[in-house]
Amino acid sequence: xxxxxxxxxxxxxxxxxxxxxxxxxxxxxxxxxxxxxxxxxxxxxxxxxxxxxxxxxxxxxxxxxxxxxxxxxxxxxxxxxxxxxxxxxxxxxxxxxxxxxxxxxxxxxxxxxxxxxxxxxxxxxxxxxxxxxxxxxxxxxxxxxxxxxxxxxxxxxxxxxxxxxxxxxxxxxxxxxxxxxxxxxxxxxxxxxxxxxxxxxxxxxxxxxxxxxxxxxxxxxxxxxxxxxxxxxxxxxxxxxxxxxxxxxxxxxxxxxxxxxxxxxxxxxxxxxxxxxxxxxxxxxxxxxxxxxxxxxxxxxxxxxxxxxxxxxxxxxxxxxxxxxxxxxxxxxxxxxxxxxxxxxxxxxxxxxxxxxxxxxxxxxxxxxxxxxxxxxxxxxxxxxxxxxxxxxxxxxxxxxxxxxxxxxxxxxxxxxxxxxxxxxxxxxxxxxxxxxxxxxxxxxxxxxxxxxxxxxxxxxxxxxxxxxxxxxxxxxxxxxxxxxxxxxxxxxxxxxxxxxxxxxxxxxxxxxxxxxxxxxxxxxxxxxxxxxxxxxxxxxxxxxxxx
Numbered sequence: 001x002x003x004x005x006x007x008x009x010x011x012x013x014x015x016x017x018x019x020x021x022x023x024x025x026x027x028x029x030x031x032x033x034x035x036x037x038x039x040x041x042x043x044x045x046x047x048x049x050x051x052x053x054x055x056x057x058x059x060x061x062x063x064x065x066x067x068x069x070x071x072x073x074x075x076x077x078x079x080x081x082x083x084x085x086x087x088x089x090x091x092x093x094x095x096x097x098x099x100x101x102x103x104x105x106x107x108x109x110x111x112x113x114x115x116x117x118x119x120x121x122x123x124x125x126x127x128x129x130x131x132x133x134x135x136x137x138x139x140x141x142x143x144x145x146x147x148x149x150x151x152x153x154x155x156x157x158x159x160x161x162x163x164x165x166x167x168x169x170x171x172x173x174x175x176x177x178x179x180x181x182x183x184x185x186x187x188x189x190x191x192x193x194x195x196x197x198x199x200x201x202x203x204x205x206x207x208x209x210x211x212x213x214x215x216x217x218x219x220x221x222x223x224x225x226x227x228x229x230x231x232x233x234x235x236x237x238x239x240x241x242x243x244x245x246x247x248x249x250x251x252x253x254x255x256x257x258x259x260x261x262x263x264x265x266x267x268x269x270x271x272x273x274x275x276x277x278x279x280x281x282x283x284x285x286x287x288x289x290x291x292x293x294x295x296x297x298x299x300x301x302x303x304x305x306x307x308x309x310x311x312x313x314x315x316x317x318x319x320x321x322x323x324x325x326x327x328x329x330x331x332x333x334x335x336x337x338x339x340x341x342x343x344x345x346x347x348x349x350x351x352x353x354x355x356x357x358x359x360x361x362x363x364x365x366x367x368x369x370x371x372x373x374x375x376x377x378x379x380x381x382x383x384x385x386x387x388x389x390x391x392x393x394x395x396x397x398x399x400x401x402x403x404x405x406x407x408x409x410x411x412x413x414x415x416x417x418x419x420x421x422x423x424x425x426x427x428x429x430x431x432x433x434x435x436x437x438x439x440x441x442x443x444x445x446x447x448x449x450x451x452x453x454x455x456x457x458x459x460x461x462x463x464x465x466x467x468x469x470x471x472x473x474x475x476x477x478x479x480x481x482x483x484x485x486x487x488x489x490x491x492x493x494x495x496x497x498x499x500x501x502x503x504x505x506x507x508x509x510x511x512x513x514x515x516x517x518x519x520x521x522x523x524x525x526x527x528x529x530x531x532x533x534x535x536x537x538x539x540x541x542x543x544x545x546x547x548x
Contacts, residue, residue, distance in 0.1 A: 043535070052162060052198075053165045053196055054197070055193075066146065066157060068141055068147070068150065070522045071142070072236055075102055078102040078103060079230060080103070080231040082100065083141055084096070084219055085097040085226070088224045093152055100137065103131060107128070109496070114494060119226070173532075175531050177529040178529075180526045190524065191519065191520065195515070195516050195517075197512070200513060202499060202511055203508065204505070207500065209499060209532060211495065211496040213529075214230070214493060214525070214526060215491065215493070216519045217232045218515065218518075219516045222502060222513055223502070227497040228497050230495055232520075236481070238479035238480060239476070241263060241264070242457055242473055243257065243471065244460075245269045245270070245459075246270050246271070246442065247461055247462045250463070251283040252467040255283040255468065256283065259473045265475050269300075270293075271295070272300070275299065276292075279306040279307070280306075286309075288312070289307050289310075290312055291314070293491050294313075315491060317492075320443070320459065322442075329347055330349055332350055332370075335352040337356060340358075345363075345364045350369070353376070357378040357381060358378075363384065363385045365389055367390070374399075376400040377402060380402075383405075385411045398426050398428075399444075403433065405433050408436040409436065412436055418440070419438070420440050422443075424444065424461075427445065427460070428449070429449060432451050433448075439457070443461050445460065448464065448469045448471070449469070452466065454470070454472065458471070515529065
């Protein structure tokens with residue numbers, strides 16, 4: 001996904017102002033009026049159409065801020081409809097309708113495009129298929145009081161800024177606004193709202209449409225009426241086990257994934273690319289395999305015959321958590337190379353950890369080791385964990401476990417060892433290694449060479465199991481919680497409104513469009529707005545009351 005910022009240089013503002021000043025067009029005071037010059041036709045075909053984005057930044061609930069940012073919905077994650085009322089208020093701001101009703105199945109048109117639930121002012125068309133909602137409120141929003149400040153500048157609650165974004169003309173003469181609002185202010189932000197406000201002249205003979213493609217929350221109003229409705233209810237993310245990759249999964253000759261009795265973990269990737277799960281003809285997975293939400297199960301796995309269970313798509317991408325290492329271990333004490341037979345019984349913070357050839361060390365008690373740099377175990381070395389003990393490794397650099405080395409091979413319980421890899425690095429297990437651990441490496445490339453035996457679970461950016469390696473999935477006895485920084489993000493969603501569905505739109509009349517976008521899920525988001533409307537922003541509306 002292209003996550004380039006939607007904003008452009010400020011110099012565009014001057015260019016936009018000059019273009020509008022030169023246009024023989026007068027300001028319109030409301031949608032549906034004819035207070036404009038019909039020479040708008042001379043403005044069709046512009047390569048860039050600037051639009052003002054009104055941005056409100058919020059402090060999330062976890063930091064004592066707004067209760068609707070980073071707060072789970074009562075009935076879990078899912079798309080929540082009817083949060084906003086059908087009509088904007090007299091100042092053109094959204095009105096609270098409910099805390100949301102979770103979607104069970106979507107409304108679709110004859111071409112399987114997602115559409116909003118029907119309204120008296122939005123006509124049904126042949127081929128439309130009705131969806132359904134839960135009967136009980138979803139509590140995706142706290143209530144009317146908290147909702148009131150989501151898109152309205154409220155001193156002490158949010159911070160207002162104004163930016164310029166743009167539609168870009170495509171080769172097929174449609175227009176696309178594409179990228180992310182997350183860095184609109186110049187810093188990465190995952191707790192904010194954005195409002196776009198622009199006009200267009202309706203041309204009934206153009207079969208015009210607008211279409212969202214986003215993994216955030218988005219609503220669209222035309223002439224003050226709700227026409228696209230995509231709210232979201234989130235929940236905290238817990239990792240229940242299995243193998244979860246953000247990208248490729250490659251399995252070499254005779255590599256094997258199996259599931260221990262009592263575990264239910266699966267193999268999944270967030271990627272939707274064809275062949276993203278590449279199984280050698282002699283490798284196999286005893287279990288289920290899932291490709292990304294937009295993937296095709298028929299093409300996502302290169303050797304479907306090597307999967308004993310089902311091949312399907314993820315309903316939601318698996319979050320790749322931002323890991324926060326412990327901050328109470330004091331300054332690093334330098335490099336550590338334990339002597340053979342050493343006992344490690346206390347927390348430590350080191351710059352580098354090296355266990356030399358054939359040495360054995362034993363961890364006793366509940367121990368955390370923070371290693372800022374490389375973590376390496378040389379040939380034939382052994383990291384043992386005593387019965388009743390537990391080890392957390394937090395590693396900032398590359399991980400290199402050489403051949404015949406073992407981690408927790410005597411204990412044989414992955415719940416005794418949790419390996420957190422913090423960076424965009426390589427995690428390499430050499431030939432004939434044995435590892436019992438749960439490994440969380442969301443940015444790292446995981447590579448098991450030949451005849452490696454792994455027991456536990458894994459999160460990684462990429463996964464490669466080499467020849468004759470065996471990964472036995474053992475689910476953690478308690479789901480792994482990454483704290484209140486990690487939430488289930490919305491599943492990417494595409495919704496459409498055909499303007500000819502909207503009752504009362506008159507051809508060659510100007511109308512106002514308002515798009516309200518929210519990132520309340522503490523995760524990266526993107527937003528694409530696509531349209532074949534030729535007359536975008538050939539007229540201006542007054543500034544936002546309540547934001548000026």
